[in-house]
Amino acid sequence: MKKIRGFYIGRFQPYHYGHQSVIEHIAEEVDEIVIGIGSAQQSHSPENPYTAGERVLMITRALEHSVSLPFYVIPIEDIQRNALWVSHARAISPPFNVVYSSNPLVVRLFNEAGAEVISPEMFIRENYSGTEIRRRMLVGEDWMSLVPPVVADVINEIDGVGRLQDVSGSD
Amino acid sequence: MKKIRGFYIGRFQPYHYGHQSVIEHIAEEVDEIVIGIGSAQQSHSPENPYTAGERVLMITRALEHSVSLPFYVIPIEDIQRNALWVSHARAISPPFNVVYSSNPLVVRLFNEAGAEVISPEMFIRENYSGTEIRRRMLVGEDWMSLVPPVVADVINEIDGVGRLQDVSGSD
Amino acid sequence: MKKIRGFYIGRFQPYHYGHQSVIEHIAEEVDEIVIGIGSAQQSHSPENPYTAGERVLMITRALEHSVSLPFYVIPIEDIQRNALWVSHARAISPPFNVVYSSNPLVVRLFNEAGAEVISPEMFIRENYSGTEIRRRMLVGEDWMSLVPPVVADVINEIDGVGRLQDVSGSD
Amino acid sequence: MKKIRGFYIGRFQPYHYGHQSVIEHIAEEVDEIVIGIGSAQQSHSPENPYTAGERVLMITRALEHSVSLPFYVIPIEDIQRNALWVSHARAISPPFNVVYSSNPLVVRLFNEAGAEVISPEMFIRENYSGTEIRRRMLVGEDWMSLVPPVVADVINEIDGVGRLQDVSGSD
């Protein structure tokens, strides 16, 4: 029997429980998951503080403890041409059969390419967002409760809060 | 006698009667027209919903019915370096003698390169703009009266309104 | 009835009777032709002496005199990623239904993308090739008999033989 | 105790027993392995027939059956600037402490950056090379004995031999 492989894309700045909730739901429907890390070339900016490699580490650490099916974590650099993005994502990822995304652009692009797309917005716990986590980091509020403990460990090891504060400073 | 070839550049998102009015005036002054499609690599975004190929089709269809002189429709990708843009446009276009533009940056760049530039702003019918057409598409108001019928056909065939609405959705 | 649009790609360095023969055969099978100019960003080199704009002019001049169906001449810059090339060509060209190519890579890429591909090698007159024409230009042999007279005119107007000889000089 | 993470880079066109032998030796010396897939943006060419995603699949399949320590498989696009390559590899990979490479350029670049580099050439079984495998594929000789069975399965599923033969054809 052919394996069903699902594709899920995010920027994961940082990886949080909202992502984890989606992935756990996807895990019930597929045999394997490909997790694409978008804007992989970006780092050290207020919107994208962490490198692709740091994000690979966060995701892998978190999933080792939460899902049992095989997963692939793939950094995907921006291609700056929307019409080519689906081909770009397909070329750098192991083949996948179904796309999970609630991003309207990603949904549209895969739909125009004829792919099956499922929007998992219903799974997302409202309180979790990268924007909110980065805001809390900047002002010194609690953010660790929004991410798996192993992700907090990675962020702390790389001085991830200090970096975000520094790169958010005005010149 | 040497032919006069005019150059006219726009993004044509989408092509509308304002563009057509300008081209019809240029057509009275030159032997041939080169129409450059700017930001050719862009598509599927709120500001640039249509691919270069779709825009080539809109323009060609419209001009077949409205001008009788020869024209060239040339997609021009952004070069991200203003100081090189004139050379870039000249390399990808058939040679031209006179530039028609009311965009201050384009005018300045061609002027610094020593080209003859004519600003056709007086021809432009005020009510026509790509921004206004895209706004109407988003909210479901009449936009078809602002573009030639063959352009509306192209947009409808590619579900151009649905695409604009999708890619303008927030994540 | 839906129009059949054929896609034909080449570098056209320069456009010659071999290309013209293929296009005339394609013209019998389709309603419109899209002619993609490959390696559009290249010029002033021994393999690619002419700019995309100069090649647009050669092709347009030649086809005005030899085919009666509508055609589109589209410069296509290299994308440096084979897996994205089909999407790139489709984004910058008006939509097409059938691809004509005898280039093994182009055939393979379109086949993997599920496109219909026809290899028109049987139409090609053996004696015509860009390589042979450029060789003759370099050594001063007759090359004009291998291209339509209007193409020879374009090349002579831009000092195309002198340019090829200069850029082929060793440092 | 801090984990030792080793970095090993190759193009893996395709992954073969020579790579596997090296990785098995590295596995004895480190806690985790990062496997970088070089020239990730390349595919469908005689030297680089397979996409990054296909190579991720080959490597992951093979290592699931041969090593027991955690591994990361990271596509790394070429950056075209040797002086930036180490930073590029570090940004896209989880942090690593020691580099395993016998490629003189890679060794030099990491040495200039102050990294610890170990050259595992002594482990490589002489008979295995991507060049030799691709040669055998082209001429129809046995190549499957040079790669793990699961890698042969991946190659056969994607018609990998047919693709190599096609893209190696002359125009």
Add this chain to the structure above:
Amino acid sequence: MKKIRGFYIGRFQPYHYGHQSVIEHIAEEVDEIVIGIGSAQQSHSPENPYTAGERVLMITRALEHSVSLPFYVIPIEDIQRNALWVSHARAISPPFNVVYSSNPLVVRLFNEAGAEVISPEMFIRENYSGTEIRRRMLVGEDWMSLVPPVVADVINEIDGVGRLQDVSGSD
């Protein structure tokens, strides 16, 4: 005795007395200065009106009259990847030992790379900023008192105020 070479980066749009004050203070602490011109590929925009070459000329003219130690003026194009920027700056500049910057991102990036960074904000005379100078140019207020006379000469020779006004015009 080894020479101390300091590195100072700015966009210099245009070079003004604030920059000069910083450089004069750095000159007291080092043997040679490397001045990096950031966003070197940018020009003809409201934020970046002048080309890298024009900025090289401004800086060189000004420093000939104000410092006596050797200096290098190096255009540095944006690399669009923060994690690679330090390597990029180091590759294009003569080797330097100490970095002078008060830009939080630059400070952070060099700190993560292990470089010695000194923040010279205390030297900066508050009234000088490129933003203020460009604002004055746009509205016709006095800007010449904020830059060295030789810099004003360069700007006037290239019609630098006219250019800024043109490229700041709305379409």
Add this chain to the structure above:
Amino acid sequence: MKKIRGFYIGRFQPYHYGHQSVIEHIAEEVDEIVIGIGSAQQSHSPENPYTAGERVLMITRALEHSVSLPFYVIPIEDIQRNALWVSHARAISPPFNVVYSSNPLVVRLFNEAGAEVISPEMFIRENYSGTEIRRRMLVGEDWMSLVPPVVADVINEIDGVGRLQDVSGSD
């Protein structure tokens, strides 16, 4: 009286007495010299072993001791589009009036752009070439007699011969 500024371009891998001879001759004809370092983004390869910054240092050191007129040393990255190269070189360099080059492509490109070009081949001492110097470095023959002593110092400080030998090694 307007100053005459000459432009001279090379890769300077490494800078040698042949370059110096040309520059000394140019120095007799102009008021200032702009020295463009071509392929600035390249380093650590057999043809281009040294970074732009290292080449800036070699040239500056050598000219401090051999010419008395002002000079500018400008790294110029490849633009990969010959038709844009002249604009690219002009944007990154201080304005220049006359070009000195014996490279046929550079001569052709500047001629097509209408620039005055002088070919200084007659000044070049035949025995000096970067290719010959790199060959001698690889095989351990005397190369230091072909470059100014300060250039040899720079190369030795950066282990320039060791680097060339390493990056020229086969994998």
